[in-house]
Amino acid sequence: MNQDSILRALVADNLVSDPTSARGRLLHEAARLFRDKGYERTTVRDLAAAVGIQSGSLFHHFRTKEEILKAVMVETIRLNTALMQAAVDAAETDRDKLQALVRAELESINGQTGEAMAVLVFEWRSLSEASQAYVLRLRDIYEQLWLDVLEALRHAGMLAAEPFVVRRMLTGALSWTVTWYRPDGGLTLDDLTEQVVAMMGLKASRA
Amino acid sequence: MNQDSILRALVADNLVSDPTSARGRLLHEAARLFRDKGYERTTVRDLAAAVGIQSGSLFHHFRTKEEILKAVMVETIRLNTALMQAAVDAAETDRDKLQALVRAELESINGQTGEAMAVLVFEWRSLSEASQAYVLRLRDIYEQLWLDVLEALRHAGMLAAEPFVVRRMLTGALSWTVTWYRPDGGLTLDDLTEQVVAMMGLKASRA
DNA sequence: CAATACCAAGCAAGCGCTTGGTTTGTAAAC
DNA sequence: GTTTACAAACCAAGCGCTTGCTTGGTATTG
Numbered sequence: 001m002n003q004d005s006i007l008r009a010l011v012a013d014n015l016v017s018d019p020t021s022a023r024g025r026l027l028h029e030a031a032r033l034f035r036d037k038g039y040e041r042t043t044v045r046d047l048a049a050a051v052g053i054q055s056g057s058l059f060h061h062f063r064t065k066e067e068i069l070k071a072v073m074v075e076t077i078r079l080n081t082a083l084m085q086a087a088v089d090a091a092e093t094d095r096d097k098l099q100a101l102v103r104a105e106l107e108s109i110n111g112q113t114g115e116a117m118a119v120l121v122f123e124w125r126s127l128s129e130a131s132q133a134y135v136l137r138l139r140d141i142y143e144q145l146w147l148d149v150l151e152a153l154r155h156a157g158m159l160a161a162e163p164f165v166v167r168r169m170l171t172g173a174l175s176w177t178v179t180w181y182r183p184d185g186g187l188t189l190d191d192l193t194e195q196v197v198a199m200m201g202l203k204a205s206r207a
Numbered sequence: 208m209n210q211d212s213i214l215r216a217l218v219a220d221n222l223v224s225d226p227t228s229a230r231g232r233l234l235h236e237a238a239r240l241f242r243d244k245g246y247e248r249t250t251v252r253d254l255a256a257a258v259g260i261q262s263g264s265l266f267h268h269f270r271t272k273e274e275i276l277k278a279v280m281v282e283t284i285r286l287n288t289a290l291m292q293a294a295v296d297a298a299e300t301d302r303d304k305l306q307a308l309v310r311a312e313l314e315s316i317n318g319q320t321g322e323a324m325a326v327l328v329f330e331w332r333s334l335s336e337a338s339q340a341y342v343l344r345l346r347d348i349y350e351q352l353w354l355d356v357l358e359a360l361r362h363a364g365m366l367a368a369e370p371f372v373v374r375r376m377l378t379g380a381l382s383w384t385v386t387w388y389r390p391d392g393g394l395t396l397d398d399l400t401e402q403v404v405a406m407m408g409l410k411a412s413r414a
Numbered sequence: 415c416a417a418t419a420c421c422a423a424g425c426a427a428g429c430g431c432t433t434g435g436t437t438t439g440t441a442a443a444c
Numbered sequence: 445g446t447t448t449a450c451a452a453a454c455c456a457a458g459c460g461c462t463t464g465c466t467t468g469g470t471a472t473t474g
Contacts, residue, residue, distance in 0.1 A: 022453085038332050040247030044430060057454045059431065122329060125245050161406040165399070168387055169380035169406060176379020192372070199368040199376060201408015229419085251464060263466075264420050272464065419472075429462070437454070444447075 006082050016075045023061055026051050031072050031116040039069055039119075039126040069123060070131045076116035077138045080108045084145050094152045095202060101146060103193045105174050110181055110189060121175045143167065158202045166200075213289050223282045230268055233258050238279050238323040246276055246326075246333040276330060277338045283323035284345045287315045291352050301359045302409060308353060310400040312381050317388055317396060328382045350374065365409045373407075 010016040017024035029050035033042045044065055048055040062068050087104040091097040109117045127135065150163035159166065173196070181192065217223040224231035236257035240249045251272055255262040269275050294311040298304040316324045334342065357370035366373065380403070388399065 038247065040245065041333075043428080045428095053453085054455050055430085056432075056456080060453060065430065126248075160408060161402040165394075165402045166406055168383065169403065172380040172383020173376035174379070175383065176375065179379075180375055187372075195368040195372045196376065199373055199407060201367060201406075201410075203408075250462080252462095260419090261421055262464085263422080266465065267419060415474105417473085419470105421468105421470075423467085425464105425466075427463080427465105430460100432459075433457085435455085437452105439452080440450095442447105442449085444445100 003083060006086060007079065010078060010082060015078050017071075022051070026058075026061060027068070027072050027075065028115075030068050031076075031119055034069065034072065034123055035115045035118040039123045066126070066128055066131065069119070069126060070135070072116050073120050073127070073131075073135050074138065076113055076120055077135065077142060079113060080104075080117070081138070081142045081145070083108065084142065088145055088149065094149055094156065095158070097149045098153060098202075099193060099197050101149060102170070102174070102196050103189065105170075106177060106189050106192055106196075109174060109178050110183065114178060117175075118178045121178070146170075153202065158204070160201070160203070170196075210290060213293060214286065217285060217289060222285050224278075229258070233265075233268065234275070234279050234282065235322075237275050238283075238326050241276065241279065241330055242322045242325040246330045273333070273335055273338065276326070276333060277342070279323050280327050280334070280338075280342050281345065283320055283327055284342065284349060286320060287311075287324070288345070288349045288352070290315065291349065295352055295356065301356055301363065302365070304356045305360060305409075306400060306404050308356060309377070309381070309403050310396065312377075313384060313388075313396050313399055313403075316381060316385050317390065321385060324382075325385045328385070353377070360409065367408065367410070377403075 007016065007019075011018050017027055019025070019028060026047070030042075030047055033046055033050060037046075043055075044058050045055040047065075047068065048058050058065075058068075062071070084101060084104050087100040088097050091100040108114070124132070146167045147163055150159060150166055153159040154163050177192070181187070183189070214223065214226075218225050224234055226232070226235060233254070237249075237254055240253055240257060244253075250262075251265055252262040254272075254275065255265050265272075265275075269278070291308060291311050294307040295304050298307040315321070331339070353374045354370055357366060357373055360366040361370050384399070388394070390396070
């Protein structure tokens with residue numbers, strides 16, 4: 001399963017919008033605008049202009065502006081959960097699984113879905129409470145992928161801190177790369193992955 | 208130099224507003240509101256109501272709403288830079304200095320100045336470019352404190368990754384605690400500091 | 415008696431969203 | 445293979461409300 005086929009499978013199940021459809025293009029532009037200017041500073045007129053329609057026509061596709069924000073977040077989580085799952089499945093050892101997760105999350109934050117991931121981090125409070133609860137449930141699935149791997153490492157004596165603390169620190173550290181990492185800065189995502197794993201100082205397995 | 212005397216010195220030099228003055232109280236309330244609802248969602252009427260005056264009266268103290276956001280950020284950085292400097296100076300070894308910095312930053316994020324620190328992280332884009340540039344210069348001083356310590360550790364062979372990468376990861380990891388850490392959750396800031404330092408897996412000095 | 419701090423009222427602009435009507439794509443009916 | 449039918453997609457206009465900020469005047473304080 002490569003990235004493209006994972007995306008296609010989700011589109012087929014109607015869990016993610018086809019990027020070439022009107023809805024898909026709007027969500028992509030919305031993610032970019034929300035990241036660049038913030039949700040509140042982005043007007044429905046901005047969103048409409050970005051896809052070349054009138055502001056009123058937006059409401060043919062979405063009932064409210066907030067629904068657009070929610071859709072950006074929901075679809076992003078769905079896609080990345082599937083990508084993460086594939087990354088974990090493809091790795092052999094727990095250490096490799098962790099490295100694969102770090103690499104995949106860095107990719108999701110700084111690659112194709114980067115705009116949407118930044119929105120997920122920085123525009124959280126602009127979601128209504130009901131939407132927050134919904135997105136949170138999706139996020140839990142995603143987080144469990146991490147915790148399973150970290151707990152295995154902890155159990156093997158390779159991890160010096162509590163898995164849930166480690167995961168939260170990693171969430172912050174990796175999310176934050178969106179504010180400073182630039183692929184043309186002489187540091188590849190592989191380099192970065194290596195540095196992160198090195199920094200964590202995993203010990204040799206007791207087993 | 209304890210924390211109170213550091214604050215008093217800054218107030219005396221007019222670098223930070225007296226927390227008991229009208230301006231100081233407004234900035235404190237503004238930080239709280241900006242963190243809770245975001246800068247854009249917080250209206251000047253909200254701000255005025257929080258200190259018990261009319262919205263128009265705000266503009267006697269600040270020329271624009273953005274100036275309030277800028278003041279929150281500037282004063283917070285000034286205070287925390289001074290606190291950090293004191294923490295570093297008080298520690299002996301480089302390892303202890305790092306631990307002191309981690310502890311101090313966790314304190315600043317989750318303690319008294321927590322609201323303002325969260326604003327600094329999440330409301331950055333709401334600042335005008337001119338203000339961003341100004342705040343960035345102040346931040347550089349603060350960051351250099353960290354880099355000096357991390358470079359010393361690296362030089363001693365205790366650090367497995369590049370200092371500037373480590374600092375950026377730490378910035379993200381520690382900032383992120385504001386979204387999940389609760390002091391009443393059975394984990395003290397000391398515990399957390401310990402876990403962070405443990406997670407980094409500092410090696411024994413070569414010296 | 416001047417400066418500082420505030421109030422009451424409201425303006426101009428921009429906001430999300432609605433409305434009534436027109437175009438466009440598609441596919442069956444003839 | 446043209447006509448008819450109809451929904452989806454869109455436009456032009458603008459409504460009602462909120463926003464940051466201004467104005468002219470009044471207390472309060474040293």
